[in-house]
Amino acid sequence: MAAVLGLEGEIATVAPHVDFVRIGEQVGHSSLLIDGLAGRFGQNGDGGRQITCFYIAGDMADLMSLMSPTTGWGMMALTPMTILKVPHAELRQLTLAYPGIAEAFWRDSVADGSILSEWVVNVGRRDSITRVAHVFCEMALRFEQAGLGDRISYPFYITQADLADATGLTSIHVNRTLKVLRERSIVDFRLGVVRVHDWTKLVAIGDFDPAFLLLNAQAPRIAERG
Amino acid sequence: MAAVLGLEGEIATVAPHVDFVRIGEQVGHSSLLIDGLAGRFGQNGDGGRQITCFYIAGDMADLMSLMSPTTGWGMMALTPMTILKVPHAELRQLTLAYPGIAEAFWRDSVADGSILSEWVVNVGRRDSITRVAHVFCEMALRFEQAGLGDRISYPFYITQADLADATGLTSIHVNRTLKVLRERSIVDFRLGVVRVHDWTKLVAIGDFDPAFLLLNAQAPRIAERG
DNA sequence: CGGAACGTTGAGGAGAATCAATTATAGTGG
DNA sequence: CCACTATAATTGATTCTCCTCAACGTTCCG
Numbered sequence: 110m111a112a113v114l115g116l117e118g119e120i121a122t123v124a125p126h127v128d129f130v131r132i133g134e135q136v137g138h139s140s141l142l143i144d145g146l147a148g149r150f151g152q153n154g155d156g157g158r159q160i161t162c163f164y165i166a167g168d169m170a171d172l173m174s175l176m177s178p179t180t181g182w183g184m185m186a187l188t189p190m191t192i193l194k195v196p197h198a199e200l201r202q203l204t205l206a207y208p209g210i211a212e213a214f215w216r217d218s219v220a221d222g223s224i225l226s227e228w229v230v231n232v233g234r235r236d237s238i239t240r241v242a243h244v245f246c247e248m249a250l251r252f253e254q255a256g257l258g259d260r261i262s263y264p265f266y267i268t269q270a271d272l273a274d275a276t277g278l279t280s281i282h283v284n285r286t287l288k289v290l291r292e293r294s295i296v297d298f299r300l301g302v303v304r305v306h307d308w309t310k311l312v313a314i315g316d317f318d319p320a321f322l323l324l325n326a327q328a329p330r331i332a333e334r335g
Numbered sequence: 336m337a338a339v340l341g342l343e344g345e346i347a348t349v350a351p352h353v354d355f356v357r358i359g360e361q362v363g364h365s366s367l368l369i370d371g372l373a374g375r376f377g378q379n380g381d382g383g384r385q386i387t388c389f390y391i392a393g394d395m396a397d398l399m400s401l402m403s404p405t406t407g408w409g410m411m412a413l414t415p416m417t418i419l420k421v422p423h424a425e426l427r428q429l430t431l432a433y434p435g436i437a438e439a440f441w442r443d444s445v446a447d448g449s450i451l452s453e454w455v456v457n458v459g460r461r462d463s464i465t466r467v468a469h470v471f472c473e474m475a476l477r478f479e480q481a482g483l484g485d486r487i488s489y490p491f492y493i494t495q496a497d498l499a500d501a502t503g504l505t506s507i508h509v510n511r512t513l514k515v516l517r518e519r520s521i522v523d524f525r526l527g528v529v530r531v532h533d534w535t536k537l538v539a540i541g542d543f544d545p546a547f548l549l550l551n552a553q554a555p556r557i558a559e560r561g
Numbered sequence: 562c563g564g565a566a567c568g569t570t571g572a573g574g575a576g577a578a579t580c581a582a583t584t585a586t587a588g589t590g591g
Numbered sequence: 592c593c594a595c596t597a598t599a600a601t602t603g604a605t606t607c608t609c610c611t612c613a614a615c616g617t618t619c620c621g
Contacts, residue, residue: 126467132546133546136434140379150456150461151450151452151453151455151456151459151460151547152456153456153461153465153542154465154542157460158460159446159455159456159459159460161452161455161456162452172610173445173448173449176438176441176442176445176446177442177445177446177449178551179546179551180546181449181453181544181546181547181548182449182453182547184450204438206435208431208434208437211434211437211438211441212402212422212430212437212559213617215402215437215441215444215471216402216403217442218441218444218448219399219402219403219444220402222399222405222444222448222451222494223399223403223407225405225451225452225454225455226375226377226387226388226408226451227377227389227407227408227454228377228451229377229385229387229455229458229503230376230378230385231379232381232455232458232459232503233383233385233459233502233503234378234379234384234503236608236609237380237608237609239379239380240454259464268566268567268568269567269568270567270568276458276459277455277458277459278609279610279612280567280568280604280608281568281569281570281609282608282609283568283570284568284570285570285609286570288513299568300567300568300618303371309453315378316380317614318407319530320358320359320405320406321377321407321408322407323403323407325405330400370592380612440611462576462577463576463577494598494599494600495599495600495601496599496600504577504578505577505578505579506599506600507577507578507579507601507602508576508578509578509602510600510602511577513600514601525600526586526587526599526600
């Protein structure tokens with residue numbers, strides 16, 4: 110179920126801060142993230158954005174659109190991105206031919222929901238420093254799991270403004286929060302890299318329990334990376 | 336795919352504020368909600384709760400546990416509740432025998448994720464009155480869709496404290512917010528009933544777009560109610 | 562060298578939390 | 592049927608995060 114599904118589709122590149130799925134848009138394909146970082150997001154009436162989930166290389170970014178072609182959400186590139194646009198028709202054929210793949214896709218949607226649920230908690234019941242630390246913890250384990258870094262240091266090319274949209278804060282407050290985390294020698298963040306100085310402290314201050322990542326479940330990832 | 340799947344399992348009743356799935360627990364069944372209101376939730380380090388999704392009669396409340404038996408979330412009863420505990424083994428057999436059912440379950444997980452994503456936005460990027468109004472809008476349409484009420488008046492037996500846990504506010508602030516909504520003749524809430532006086536205003540103040548409910552998608556609901 | 566994107570810092574204000582009582586409401590048993 | 596109790600709702604006063612507004616600094620790249 111891992112590496113090679115032999116998915117065919119159109120390779121595309123997306124510039125940072127471009128919405129590759131607009132809210133309410135009807136899409137006919139899902140996007141396998143080959144490189145870069147993407148975010149699922151929603152908006153409030155004032156145009157304020159809230160990123161609700163990150164997707165990294167290897168993730169099938171809007172697999173859910175297969176079940177709901179008219180999306181109630183949007184997908185944006187956070188970094189320069191390369192994606193493989195896989196037509197829904199092809200994915201449909203796969204799921205019909207191989208029930209195991211259908212199940213893996215379903216499992217992926219459940220894992221997605223688990224992350225989303227944790228984000229509701231993060232944004233609803235945690236203060237700023239905890240929110241930011243929690244995001245760093247989550248991404249540390251996800252990048253580590255994907256073989257794209259480790260929990261002590263991993264590539265995270267995201268602006269403070271986008272980090273603010275992910276944590277439900279303002280970029281100004283995120284900036285101040287990052288300063289505190291840096292001064293306490295817990296984690297050092299700058300555009301592109303997260304450097305964790307004290308993982309134990311980060312987990313503690315981030316109120317982090319990795320259970321929601323469902324890392325023990327089999328094969329939520331669609332593709333590997335060379 | 337609707338009404339009668341002929342699901343077999345154990346009927347159980349659950350008292351309000353009882354966790355019928357604890358965080359991190361391993362479960363061997365999913366719970367079809369026959370009557371009452373349930374909530375998926377997470378907790379922060381101080382024990383503060385955040386409800387991340389509501390489930391109403393007819394919903395398969397923890398279907399996702401089939402894909403992730405060791406949950407990273409909890410499920411609590413918000414009202415006196417009647418559930419049908421359907422063993423995972425039985426659900427597995429169903430999905431193996433009928434791919435259409437597997438797909439419906441998958442679609443249900445996607446719909447779930449869509450609601451969760453919207454809740455991240457609600458809690459992360461909206462002020463108190465908008466958050467509360469948004470919840471009232473969502474539940475209005477869901478109860479209406481389920482045939483358990485209509486958007487003008489529906490049963491919603493939830494305490495202000497639980498509403499606070501759903502909106503990421505304190506019960507005190509929820510109380511004050513409800514007062515404002517009442518004084519503006521938009522919506523009147525008391526334990527058990529929501530009475531909408533001005534649906535248009537409620538939608539406007541709640542910054543509500545029903546797209547995320549995926550109501551146009553087919554058959555997300557597992558069972559109907561007499 | 563100049564502009565654009567991103568980050569940093571300060572001052573003041575607003576929304577929501579906290580602390581602390583007090584008042585309904587509903588269910589229970591005598 | 593009513594006192595009793597527990598749960599839920601309401602209100603006030605105060606505090607504190609985080610937001611807003613505003614300006615300035617830094618880095619990178621054409």
